[in-house]
Amino acid sequence: MNKFALFVIAFAPVLANADEQCGSSQQAKLLQVEKELKWAVSAIPAVPPKQAEYFSKEEPAAALSGSPARIGALTQQPFYEEWGVQTSLNQALTDIDILKGVYNSKVPDEFILDFEARYGTGLLGDLVAIADTLGRYLEQQSTKPSPMVVVPTAFKLDTLAITQSGAVREIIMCAIKRLSANARK
Numbered sequence: 001m002n003k004f005a006l007f008v009i010a011f012a013p014v015l016a017n018a019d020e021q022c023g024s025s026q027q028a029k030l031l032q033v034e035k036e037l038k039w040a041v042s043a044i045p046a047v048p049p050k051q052a053e054y055f056s057k058e059e060p061a062a063a064l065s066g067s068p069a070r071i072g073a074l075t076q077q078p079f080y081e082e083w084g085v086q087t088s089l090n091q092a093l094t095d096i097d098i099l100k101g102v103y104n105s106k107v108p109d110e111f112i113l114d115f116e117a118r119y120g121t122g123l124l125g126d127l128v129a130i131a132d133t134l135g136r137y138l139e140q141q142s143t144k145p146s147p148m149v150v151v152p153t154a155f156k157l158d159t160l161a162i163t164q165s166g167a168v169r170e171i172i173m174c175a176i177k178r179l180s181a182n183a184r185k
Contacts (some may be wrong), residue, residue, distance in 0.1 A: 036046055128161070
């Protein structure tokens with residue numbers, strides 16, 4: 001059984017209630033998610049460019065080496081957690097840009113629905129990565145004598161992935177429901 005079929009089966013109860021959710025503009029939901037993610041980017045301290053370049057090269061190399069010492073040395077570097085959050089947020093914003101490009105194009109509705117389902121699913125995966133990296137970042141911040149993130153911001157960051165995943169799930173469910181309806185015609 002393919003992944004799409006498993007996905008539809010897993011979310012069948014949600015699909016049954018998607019009719020009333022699909023009336024809203026999917027683009028508006030996507031723009032709200034984008035706004036929240038851009039806020040999060042601004043709330044996380046910037047990583048120095050040389051450090052970010054180092055992490056981009058060293059993380060895959062450390063993972064491939066399988067060396068606990070190398071991985072440990074990498075993850076203990078200053079700005080590593082900030083880099084992980086920024087990378088996850090930027091991937092999600094890239095997926096949103098792709099969806100916005102499709103929405104603004106003159107392609108058939110079936111193509112848009114396919115992209116909503118595909119990139120929306122990718123965006124949900126991005127939100128899982130964001131939740132994971134934000135959790136590690138906020139945990140690290142809580143151990144510092146003077147954390148860089150204040151409590152209200154930390155709370156909003158901590159709940160960001162959960163609150164935005166609902167809107168993304170609605171986009172995906174509407175796309176799947178409309179694709180299924182088109183297939184039955």
